[in-house]
């Protein structure tokens with residue numbers, strides 16, 4: 001087995017495959033490793049993503065699209081409905097993916113671009129030696145080391161690469177959503193929409209979602225902040241299912257955590273970049289992370305090429321990667337963290353009041369900025385402090 005690389009990418013989720021694909025397309029010698037024996041399973045995702053986010057990086061292939069939606073229906077605790085068009089609904093609305101197939105497709109694109117892909121291979125540590133990095137791995141029951149100029153850590157929410165490299169990605173209490181999701185069949189809903197239910201009594205610090213998967217099936221899940229909840233997410237979700245979809249049959253269960261930390265100070269160290277959930281790139285309001293993970297992977301792969309060309313793998317050189325993600329989605333991570341802090345504190349009556357103030361508007365024709373400014377206009381005392389985030 002080859003043991004010298006320009007880049008070793010740890011983790012073959014959307015961030016890792018995009019990083020490996022980009023670096024390999026740029027002529028670098030790349031190893032992509034994934035600890036699971038099958039890329040893409042088990043799925044820990046509601047699988048919603050905007051069309052734009054995907055189209056930017058890959059050609060659409062119907063085999064990994066489970067459903068296409070035109071917008072989102074959002075419900076306040078009292079049932080007041082707000083209907084949003086696809087563009088306004090954000091990064092998680094447009095396609096509902098079949099991630100089992102999608103993640104594998106991305107890894108295949110990385111391999112096609114020239115990356116070596118190894119499954120059932122776990123990174124167990126990294127050590128800097130003479131300006132390079134030695135990555136320790138366990139593959140198919142055997143230990144081996146590879147030497148590389150750059151490590152791109154794409155090892156998801158439970159990332160250890162950041163810690164090994166001395167990058168602060170600590171998640172404090174209140175910075176990680178605890179999620180449970182059911183794949184439910186035999187329920188009645190409009191398959192052209194995703195659904196969100198809000199309220200402290202429904203999902204404290206988070207929300208309940210429904211993402212259609214075709215054939216009367218849907219991902220129905222919940223995210224809560226454990227620091228605000230007095231029950232487990234499963235108990236909240238089971239109560240909701242009993243009330244709203246008592247006829248539903250649960251055929252699959254998913255549990256997982258989503259970082260809602262907001263932007264970290266830096267995602268680089270000497271020889272190391274972090275991308276996707278490992279760098280806490282998921283959105284603090286929605287918890288969505290596919291779109292940013294793909295972008296971050298692409299940026300990391302691009303900067304790796306420049307670093308290898310210059311023969312400089314220092315943190316100072318790799319800060320270019322920080323600049324790229326911060327100037328792109330870093331701003332919305334920052335803004336949405338402030339908004340999340342504000343919204344999770346609102347009681348159910350306040351949410352009802354906000355929803356009622358814009359119920360009946362044709363939001364399909366409004367930009368997010370216009371919507372927020374309209375909400376501020378109707379509820380100045382509640383929302384004045386967030387106005388500056390949008391002007």
Ligand SMILES: Cc1cc2nc3c(=O)[nH]c(=O)nc-3n(C[C@H](O)[C@H](O)[C@H](O)COP(=O)(O)OP(=O)(O)OC[C@H]3O[C@@H](n4cnc5c(N)ncnc54)[C@H](O)[C@@H]3O)c2cc1C
Nearest residue numbers: 011013014015035046047048123156256276277288289290
């Ligand atoms: C319940 C739930 C619902 C969600 N719904 C949505 C949604 O609808 N839309 C959306 O955009 N986002 C959603 N997310 C978030 C989304 O799944 C993540 O943001 C996204 O997968 C991040 O991609 P990634 O490549 O950074 O990490 P991941 O997809 O988590 O990939 C990391 C990979 O690294 C591997 N790995 C870890 N450690 C090692 C190691 N030491 N060695 C080798 N490999 C390793 C893992 O096995 C994994 O395959 C949801 C998350 C959860 C939990």
